[in-house]
Amino acid sequence: MLVIALAKGRFLDPSLDLLQRAGIRFSEDVASSRKLIFDSVDGRCRAVLVKPADVPTYVEYGAADAGIAGRDVLMESRADLLQPLVLNFGHCKIAVAAPKGMRSINGSDNPTIRIATKYRNITLEYFNARGIPVEIIPLSGSIELAPLIGLADRIVDLVETGRTLKENGLEVVEVIAESSARLVINRAGYQTKREEVLAFIGALKDIQ
Numbered sequence: 235m236l237v238i239a240l241a242k243g244r245f246l247d248p249s250l251d252l253l254q255r256a257g258i259r260f261s262e263d264v265a266s267s268r269k270l271i272f273d274s275v276d277g278r279c280r281a282v283l284v285k286p287a288d289v290p291t292y293v294e295y296g297a298a299d300a301g302i303a304g305r306d307v308l309m310e311s312r313a314d315l316l317q318p319l320v321l322n323f324g325h326c327k328i329a330v331a332a333p334k335g336m337r338s339i340n341g342s343d344n345p346t347i348r349i350a351t352k353y354r355n356i357t358l359e360y361f362n363a364r365g366i367p368v369e370i371i372p373l374s375g376s377i378e379l380a381p382l383i384g385l386a387d388r389i390v391d392l393v394e395t396g397r398t399l400k401e402n403g404l405e406v407v408e409v410i411a412e413s414s415a416r417l418v419i420n421r422a423g424y425q426t427k428r429e430e431v432l433a434f435i436g437a438l439k440d441i442q
């Protein structure tokens with residue numbers, strides 16, 4: 235049986251749609267259930283529902299053979315996984331944003347910029363590479379609020395439609411990376427469950 239880690243939240247519907255088109259069906263309505271484990275009708279796959287940021291962990295440790303996660307989550311986790319397929323959903327940007335009109339960084343006035351984010355590693359890597367000292371303000375949601383109430387100078391967050399930034403008077407300063415959903419595979423499972431894993435990758439590839 236192939237165990238697939240799926241992210242709850244906005245990736246769940248497109249992930250289930252992808253599996254369905256690949257011929258993997260579940261007897262229950264996965265999206266509306268509170269259960270966390272679902273076996274496919276043919277008994278060949280098991281879907282486990284996890285927090286988006288936890289998908290790499292489940293797959294890296296082999297609790298799941300495969301998973302679907304955003305590139306943002308994969309970059310942040312630094313998990314050692316195979317990434318055989320870029321999937322055609324979840325397109326967004328990882329960007330630095332600031333209140334409108336505050337675009338320029340004045341290093342001499344304020345040597346350490348405070349950045350609110352849930353992407354600590356991505357943010358540090360990006361600014362360290364540019365020699366810009368930053369202090370990370372770790373948050374797990376509603377990141378856009380931080381610069382509006384004096385908790386941070388800037389944010390690093392996902393921008394999909396840009397609506398959240400716009401409605402909170404923020405704008406993109408720099409784009410760090412483009413992101414979309416990826417199929418990830420456990421390295422050991424790629425060898426030990428080779429036939430199943432290759433069939434799964436092939437099925438998804440055919441419908442991309």
Ligand code: PRP
Nearest residue numbers: 375376377391392393394395396397398
């Ligand atoms: C994400 C992200 C932004 C928003 C971007 O938040 O953190 O806040 O979506 O989308 P937009 O550009 O289409 O407005 P999410 O809804 O996942 O909630 P969060 O605040 O808990 O991170």
